Amino acid sequence: MSAAYQIDRISAGYGSRNVLQDVSLDLRRGELVGVIGPNGCGKSTLLRVMTGLLAPSGGEVLLEGNPLASYTRRLVARQVAVVPQSQSPIFAFTVREVVEMGRAPWQRGWNTPSSEDKRLVAGALEQCDLLGLEDRPVNELSGGELQRVAVARAIAQGTSILLLDEPTSHLDLGHQLAIFNLLHKLAADCNVAVLCVSHDLHLAPEYCDRLILMGRGKVVAVGTPKEILTQKNLRAIYGVDVEIHLNPHTGHPYVLLTRPEEKEKA
C-alpha cells in the first residue's frame, strides 16, 4: 500500500525568500507523526505545501500515490482534513453549524445534513468535549474552545488523513491530554494518518509514533521519540541545554528544562 502522503525533495517559499529546502517525508495510515522544531523553521510552510495552499518551487507532493495538483479541491477535502492555527471568526455561526461545515466536501445543492452527517457531527462534538456548547456562537468562544471546534470540524470531515498545526497551543492541561489521546486513538483504532505540528515536548514524544525534527527549513532527523529527543539534537536545533528523562510509567522520553544560571553555578 502506498503512503498516504509522500513528499519528495520539496522546496518552497514566499517570493524570493526560500523557507523549505529539499524536504522529504512520508506519512502512513495508522501512525501519529509529530513535527517539532523552533519558530520559523518551516513547519507551517510544510503544512501549507501539503494542503495545496502553497505550490512548491521544486519537488513533488504525492497524495495516495498521485500528485496533489491532480485532484480537485473537493476530492482532496474528502481525503485530508486540516486544523489550521488559531482563527478569529467574524460571523456568529453556532458551534454545531461550524462543525457541520466539516461535512461540506460531501454535500451538494440545497440539501440539509443527512443522518450520516448528523451522526458524525454529534460524535465529533462529543469527542472534543463540546457538548453543552453546541448552540453558542463561535465568535464568543475562548481561544481554547475555538481550537476544539476546529478539531471537531476536522474529525467530522471523516477523512483518512488529518493534518494539525499546533492544535493544543491554547488548551488547558486536561484538554491538551484529551486531544493527544484523541489523535492517538484515531491513528491506532481508525487507521487514520495523523501529522501534528507541536511545540509540546512532553505530550508529542509521549503519544507520537515518530517525530520529525526540523531546523532552518530542513528535516534534521526522523525517528522514534527516543531517537529524536537527545541532548545533542536539542542543543543543535533549539540552542538550549536540556535533560532528557523517561516517563517511569510508559518509558517515553520527555524534556526537562534547566535554567542557564543554575548551569553556571554547577
Added chain:
Amino acid sequence: MNDALLNSPVVSVRRAGLVLLGLLVAVFISIWVATCFGAAETYSVTEVAHVIAFKLGLSHEAPAANTMVIIWELRLPRVALALLVGAALAVAGALLQALFENPMADSFVVGVSPGAALGGVIAASLGFQASFGGLNSVTLLAFVGALGTTALVYQLAKRGGKVSVSLLLLTGLAVGGLATAFTTMLLMRLDAFSLRSSMNWLFGSLANHGWNYVLALAPYTAVGIAVSIAFWRELNLLSLGEETAHHLGVPLERTKLILLVTAALLAAASVAASGIIGFVGLIVPHIVRKLAGPNHRLVLTGSVLAGGLLLLWADLFSRQIVMSEEMPIGVITSILGGLFFLGLLARTKSRLA
C-alpha cells in the same frame, strides 16, 4: 450521543422560516401601501387590481385614464424598481461581506459604486446621447464604469495568479478614492442644469423610470441573485476564512472571481438605475443575520426581501417628507444607515465596558 442532540437544529430552521415568511408578508403589504397611497390620489385595492387585470388582459373593461396612468405608469414601475434595486444592493453587500470576512464591506469597498458614479458623470459632462435596451447614456456609462473599476481593482490586486482579500480591499479603497476625485472634478465643470440633474442621480432616485427601465435591469438582477444563492454553501465556508474554505474543498481563486463579478454586476445594475444609494448593502444583511442567523441560505433569501422592503419604504418617505420637492432616496437611506450604525456602536461600547 442522544436524540435531542441529533434533532435540536430544527428550532432555528423554524425560526428562520418564520422570518422569511414575515418578510414576504411585509413585502406584499408594502406593495399595497406604495401603490394605493401617494401624493396625487388614494386608490382602493380593487382599483389597483382592476388596472393590473386590464393590463394583463384579464379584464376588458378599461379603468379611468388618469387612474391607469398613475397606477400603471408611475407607481407600479417605481415599486418594482425599488424592490429590484434594494434586493440587488443587499445581496451584493452580503456577498462582499462573506468574501472579505468583514461585516462592514459593501459595494463601495471594491470600487463598484464610485466607478459607477464616475461613469454616469462622464456621460453627463460629455453630454452625449445614446440608448441601448431602454437605458440612457448615463445608465450605460455607469454600468461600464462599475464593472470597469472592479476589473481594474481585481487586476491590480493580483499577485502571481492569486488575489489576496486584504490587498483587494485596500486597492478597492484607493481606486474608489481616485474615481471619487475625478467625479468631483467633472461635477465642478458642469453647467447649473447638468449639475443639478447629475446630483439628483448621484444621490439616488427612483423617480421618472418606466417599465422599460425595470425590464432592462431585471435580467441582471435575477441572474446575480440566482448565482449568489447557488453559492450559499461556499459563502458560508468563505466566511470562516479563506484557508478554512480551501481545506473544506472550495476552489478559492475561481470562486472569489465568480462572486466578485456577481457582486459587481448586481451593484452596477442598481447604481446605474438609481444612482448611489448608500448603506442598504451594509445594513440589510446585518439585520437579516441578526434575525435568522449567519447561514447564507437564509441571509441571501432574506436580503432579497428585506432589501426590497427597506428601499420601498425609503422611497415612500422620500416622496412624502418634503412636500415641495422629492428628497433623494440615497439621503434617506444614509440617514437611516448612519443612525442604525450609531445605535449599533453604542450597544457595542456598553458591552465592552
